[in-house]
Amino acid sequence: MANVLGIDIGGTKIRMGVIDAGGKILYEEQIPTIIPLYPYLEENVLRILALRPDISAIGVGTHGFVDPKQGKVIYAAETLPGWTGTPIKEWLERATGKRVEVENDANVVALAEAKFGAAQxxxxxxxxxxxxxxxxxxxxxxxxxxxxxxxxxxxxxxxxxxxxxxxxxxxxxxxxxxxxxxxxxxxxxxxxxxxxxxxxxxxxxxxxxxxxxxxxxxxxxxxxxxxxxxxxxxxxxxxxxxxxxxxxxxxxxxxxxxxxxxxxxxxxxxxxxxxxxxxxxxxxxxxxxx
Missing domain, CATH: 3.30.420.40 (ATPase, nucleotide binding domain)
Known part of the structure; x- marks a missing residue:
């Protein structure tokens, strides 16, 4: 299976990693969180896709209340000004042509620990x-x-x-x-x-x-x-x-x-x-x- 891009969006930094099906991190980097956030996020995702054409899909964990079906931020506090209402899935899929899924950041930590970590x-x-x-x-x-x-x-x-x-x-x-x-x-x-x-x-x-x-x-x-x-x-x-x-x-x-x-x-x-x-x-x- 092709590799995927995992993105973790926090109030002060964004971490991005290319990960294989076994959970091995093949490449990662950290950039500061800059507002307005979405154009900056898209720009950096496109940059990494250009570097790594092997990426088949994108997963995003973000601060805030998230509707995972729509892939949309329902509410984010002033930690991320302007982030409330952002349809991340729709916009990133349109920009990249890749499948995108979005979840709350703490929920994705739970997934990682259940699959690969302390809660296996x-x-x-x-x-x-x-x-x-x-x-x-x-x-x-x-x-x-x-x-x-x-x-x-x-x-x-x-x-x-x-x-x-x-x-x-x-x-x-x-x-x-x-x-x-x-x-x-x-x-x-x-x-x-x-x-x-x-x-x-x-x-x-x-x-x-x-x-x-x-x-x-x-x-x-x-x-x-x-x-x-x-x-x-x-x-x-x-x-x-x-x-x-x-x-x-x-x-x-x-x-x-x-x-x-x-x-x-x-x-x-x-x-x-x-x-x-x-x-x-x-x-x-x-x-x-x-």
Whole structure:
């Protein structure tokens, strides 16, 4: 089978990779996210197609609520200004002559981990991506739970965690991503009067009581999110990815401690195996498998 192009669109960067049927990354590159986004995306896709004529199809994982049937962004916060309403599939297929499939970025991470990573062989898996926001992907009986009439299925970061809490980019108060994400960690650090980065926070928590308190509040809220999801999905595993997961060895013990009394049943918690590659691999699977 010919190779495919996997594209992972985030708020600050876009990763693109040429991937074969076995999930091997043959070529990859990273470019900054530039607004207006669509013309820039098309220009770079056409450039890579010219370099790699072996590409047969294109899979796109993007920030935002996505209608996968139409391949259209239903809603994207101001992280990607002007991206709401973009018919990516229609426009890219017209520009390239290739088949294009589009999904939410956290959903494609779930696909990658289920096919090639930590969740191989499992049927019910929840993936949480802790980056700028809190993304969610749900594998339900081996199928991706996605779409919905407004493209909002499995938008786990927008479940309300604290009613009337911190205002989210979506306009509502108290969404989970305002407490469990890289952005949330930076706010918590500032509110605690600390002047350190999130990675440094986890290091300092070993000896600094103020840093330890911030970490424990963060892991408590993450445990709340996971326990609520277990009640809804009874999953076999939770996989945690995104930038915050890179320091998981420093906070996983705290999470497990907080989670233990909240769980209805035993639950495996794993760190995403692919880290930065999960987005392009999962996007590729949109056109390799379906």
């Amino acid at each position: 062989g499992l049927d019910r898996v929840v993936v949480l991506t802790l980056g700028t926001g809190l993304g969610g992907g749900v594998l339900w009986d081996g199928e991706l739970l996605s779409g919905g009439p407004h493209g909002g299925a499995a938008e786990l970061g927008h479940m309300i965690l604290y009613p009337n809490g911190v205002k989210c980019a979506c306009g509502r108060l108290g969404c989970s991503e305002m407490y469990v994400s890289g952005t949330a960690l930076r706010r918590r650090i500032k509110e605690a009067g600390l002047t350190i980065t999130p990675p440094k926070l986890f290091e300092n928590a070993k000896t600094d009581p103020a840093a330890k308190q911030v970490v424990e509040e963060f892991t408590f809220d993450l445990a709340l999110v996971i326990s609520s999801l277990q009640a809804a999905f009874d999953m076999e595993m939770v996989i945690i990815g995104g930038g915050v997961s890179e320091a998981a060895d420093l906070w996983m013990k705290s999470l497990q401690h907080q989670l233990e009394p909240m769980l209805l049943n035993p639950l495996d918690i794993e760190v995403a195996r692919f880290e930065n590659d999960a987005g392009i691999l999962g996007a590729a699977l949109l056109v390799l498998e379906y």
